[in-house]
Amino acid sequence: YINAYVSIYAVCVTSHIRVRAISLKRCVGCGHEISDQILLFVLDGYWHISCLKCSCCRAQLAEIGTSCFSKSGMVLCRKDYIRLFGNSGVCRACSNSIPAGEMVMKTPDHVYHVKCFACSICHRQLMPGDWFHCENGRLFCDHDRPIASESLTNGTFSSPQDNNVTV
Numbered sequence: 001y002i003n004a005y006v007s008i009y010a011v012c013v014t015s016h017i018r019v020r021a022i023s024l025k026r027c028v029g030c031g032h033e034i035s036d037q038i039l040l041f042v043l044d045g046y047w048h049i050s051c052l053k054c055s056c057c058r059a060q061l062a063e064i065g066t067s068c069f070s071k072s073g074m075v076l077c078r079k080d081y082i083r084l085f086g087n088s089g090v091c092r093a094c095s096n097s098i099p100a101g102e103m104v105m106k107t108p109d110h111v112y113h114v115k116c117f118a119c120s121i122c123h124r125q126l127m128p129g130d131w132f133h134c135e136n137g138r139l140f141c142d143h144d145r146p147i148a149s150e151s152l153t154n155g156t157f158s159s160p161q162d163n164n165v166t167v
Helices: 016-022 078-085 145-153
Strands: 005-007 009-012 038-042 045-047 067-071 074-076 104-106 111-113 131-135 138-141 160-164
Touching: 067 078, 074 078
Parallel strands: none
Antiparallel strands: 005 067, 009 038, 038 045, 067 074, 104 111, 131 138, 131 160
16 A cells, blocks of 8 residues: 655745856756746656646646646646545554545554544544654654553553654
């Protein structure tokens, strides 16, 4: 399972010196030098605004949002990504399928429904900015972390990992 959600970053060049430096960048889409004042940085490459298009519907991605998806060598709008690749995985907490268009919460190794991203002890939903502890796919809020850590000595959990919730 690969969910390749990508943010589109617009780079605005204002000084004459930066224009000269940026103009040496080549567009990933067309291969030509970019001398425009605004260019996009997506998938580790620079693009003309007009060149960053959905591989299926050819919509200019910068005009329809601030994100796009990449999978199987294609750059896709959200609608075509969902149409082509269906769901975005299985929730680690409830084991149910996650529809591709649904917002998710992630740890480095697992994906969760937003409502399932909660402490395994107190069941408080973890929100962006909250600190949490992840052990063997189970989540613990910062308050319940000492309880979770004690379980390590009993051999109940493995792979302790501290994280900060980000979306």
